[in-house]
Amino acid sequence: MPLRAAKQFTKNVLRSLGYSIIRTPRNEGIASAPPPPAWPEKDYSRMIWFPASSANGDAGGDVPSDGTPAEYAESCYQRGQAAYAAGHADEAFRCYSKTLALIHRHGAAVAAMKALAGDYYAAGRAESASGNTAAAKQFWVRAVECDPANAEIRCELEKLIAAEGKRDLTRHCYIFYDPKRAEAIHREAVLRSLEFVSIAGVPGDIMEFGVLGGWSARIFGETMRDLMNMGNLHLFDSFDGLPDYSSQIDIDSYEIGGRDLWANKMRFPDEFVRELGSPVDVHIKDRLGDVLSGERIQIHRGFYSETLRQPLKAKAALVHVDCDLYQSTVEVLQRLYEMDVFQDGCVLMFDDWNCNKASPNYGERRAFREFLEWQDQYTTSPFFTYGFNGAVFILHDKNA
Numbered sequence: 001m002p003l004r005a006a007k008q009f010t011k012n013v014l015r016s017l018g019y020s021i022i023r024t025p026r027n028e029g030i031a032s033a034p035p036p037p038a039w040p041e042k043d044y045s046r047m048i049w050f051p052a053s054s055a056n057g058d059a060g061g062d063v064p065s066d067g068t069p070a071e072y073a074e075s076c077y078q079r080g081q082a083a084y085a086a087g088h089a090d091e092a093f094r095c096y097s098k099t100l101a102l103i104h105r106h107g108a109a110v111a112a113m114k115a116l117a118g119d120y121y122a123a124g125r126a127e128s129a130s131g132n133t134a135a136a137k138q139f140w141v142r143a144v145e146c147d148p149a150n151a152e153i154r155c156e157l158e159k160l161i162a163a164e165g166k167r168d169l170t171r172h173c174y175i176f177y178d179p180k181r182a183e184a185i186h187r188e189a190v191l192r193s194l195e196f197v198s199i200a201g202v203p204g205d206i207m208e209f210g211v212l213g214g215w216s217a218r219i220f221g222e223t224m225r226d227l228m229n230m231g232n233l234h235l236f237d238s239f240d241g242l243p244d245y246s247s248q249i250d251i252d253s254y255e256i257g258g259r260d261l262w263a264n265k266m267r268f269p270d271e272f273v274r275e276l277g278s279p280v281d282v283h284i285k286d287r288l289g290d291v292l293s294g295e296r297i298q299i300h301r302g303f304y305s306e307t308l309r310q311p312l313k314a315k316a317a318l319v320h321v322d323c324d325l326y327q328s329t330v331e332v333l334q335r336l337y338e339m340d341v342f343q344d345g346c347v348l349m350f351d352d353w354n355c356n357k358a359s360p361n362y363g364e365r366r367a368f369r370e371f372l373e374w375q376d377q378y379t380t381s382p383f384f385t386y387g388f389n390g391a392v393f394i395l396h397d398k399n400a
Contacts, residue, residue, distance in 0.1 A: 069201060073102040077109050084112065089119055093146065097230035101203035105228070113228070117147035124156075133160060142293050148226045161290050167276070170214035170287045182387070186216060189386035190223050193347045196383070196394070197317040198229045202345040204315035209304065209332050210322030210351070211237035212266060214284035220320065221291040231317055233292060236300040236307055236332075239280045241267025243303045247327035253362040255324075255355055262324065304328055308335035316341050321364060322351040329367035337375055344397035347383065353391035368393075 067075075080095030093116060099109040124139030140157040147153065176182035197204075206220055206229075217235055224233065242265040245251050255261040268280060276283055281301045288297050300307040304323075308331060316336065323329045336342055348368075356362035360369060372380060377399065383392040 069102045073099045073106060073109075076102075077106065077112070080109070080112060084116070089116055092116060093142070098203070100228055100230055102201050104198045104201065110228070113146040114150075117143040117150055117153065120146065121150075121153050121156075128160075133163075136160065137290070138293070141290065145225055145228075145230075145293060148228060157290075166287070168287045169276070169280070169283060170218040172213060173215050174213055175215075183219070185387040187219055187223070189349065189384075189390060189392065190216075190219050191227075192384065193318055193349055193392055194220075194223050194227055194229055197345065197347055198227050200345055202317045202343065202347075203231070204317035204343060204346070205231040205234055206318045206320070207234040207236065207314075207316050207336075207341075208320040208322065209236045209328070210320075210324065211235045211239070211281075211284065213268075213280070214288065216320065216322065216351075217284065217288060218291065221288050221297075225291055229317075232296045232298055232314070233288070234298045234300060234312075234314065235281075235284065236304060237281070238303045239301055241265035242324060243305070243328065245325070245327070247325070247330075249326045249362060249366065253326070253356050254359070255363075266324070304331045304335070308332070308339075312336075312339050312341055314341060315343050316346050317343075318347040318349065320349045320351065323364065324352050324355070326363050326367050329364045330370070333367060333371040334374070337371070337377075342378060342395055342397075344395065344400035346395045348380075348393045348395060350391050350393075352389060353385075354389045 076095045076098040080092045080099070083089075083095055084092035092112070096109045096112050096116070099106050100113075103109075120139045120143035124136040124143065127133070127139060128136035137157065137160055140153055140160070143153045144150065144157060173179035173182050194206075196202075206224060208217055208220060211217055214235075217233065221233055223229075224231065242262055245256060250256055273280060278286075281299045285294070285297050285299050319332075319336065319342075321329055321332060323332060350364045350368065352364050355364070358365070360366060372378070377397060379396045379398065380393045381396065383394050385391045
């Protein structure tokens with residue numbers, strides 16, 4: 001239909017519906033207005049950062065992008081295909097992982113991972129037949145990482161783990177009065193948070209500050225595996241209880257100064273550790289090795305004031321802050337910022353957000369408010385709350 005006829009037709013329809021056509025200078029000028037200026041070309045290389053220490057990193061260090069995330073994801077997939085054809089399964093896994101970090105459920109990469117799962121499963125069966133169940137378990141853990149929906153492989157792995165009959169702290173919730181309800185709440189919160197970073201294409205690692213017996217770490221590991229989030233899992237804890245209270249803010253807080261809530265400083269008794277048969281951090285890494293491949297689990301033992309002195313060559317997709325104290329939360333937020341660990345889209349989960357009667361003058365609430373005031377690179381959006389005590393936020397890089 002010619003343009004003039006189309007305009008007249010539109011006018012007739014509008015008039016038949018009771019509308020009036022009013023011509024104004026603004027209306028007249030719209031058709032002849034120049035197009036809006038184009039947005040500046042996006043530098044996607046700033047958005048893609050794979051640390052050498054990550055499961056989706058290269059041995060040679062950080063991998064820059066020369067194109068869009070989609071182009072880089074395809075490049076990683078092709079490199080994975082080449083590695084697989086050459087018989088280098090672990091290198092293929094790393095390449096496919098990069099693709100999945102940028103484009104969740106990338107069809108070709110998912111199919112390639114399923115092929116890898118079959119190979120790892122066959123290798124595990126061969127080791128099992130020869131009596132080497134430890135090697136078989138490692139192969140099957142990796143196979144489930146590659147194809148978490150494969151019921152046959154998961155069944156074989158679960159039977160092997162059950163046959164070991166090992167004690168497992170990571171399956172026990174030591175804090176909440178109703179462990180079943182606590183697990184349901186935390187699994188949903190972790191799932192929502194990991195779904196966001198996975199589907200939104202925020203590549204990087206998962207970092208937990210405050211591990212205790214590894215209960216929430218297991219929830220993170222299992223959810224990462226089932227979502228095919230291929231980042232590393234970093235676990236920071238002294239494994240020797242809370243530090244001495246060095247901040248007057250903590251000393252005066254309701255939980256410490258008022259109720260002395262953590263009189264034992266959340267420290268496992270020496271007799272408990274002796275009965276365990278190994279240090280708590282060693283126990284946790286071993287048990288979580290039934291969920292994720294061992295190289296993806298990084299334990300950082302010590303108080304944050306010590307462990308965060310060392311450069312952390314990683315980007316965080318998600319940070320779980322379960323620090324309890326104001327001073328510890330300050331240390332975590334400041335050092336991660338100074339080491340450039342945060343990124344646009346990073347999720348922050350605060351597990352003790354409502355401690356101290358949810359007062360903004362204490363704990364994680366005060367530490368996060370002061371962090372946002374202290375630096376001018378990141379702003380934040382509330383994401384959701386969970387249970388009676390937790391809150392989740394998304395960081396936004398002003399320079400992204």
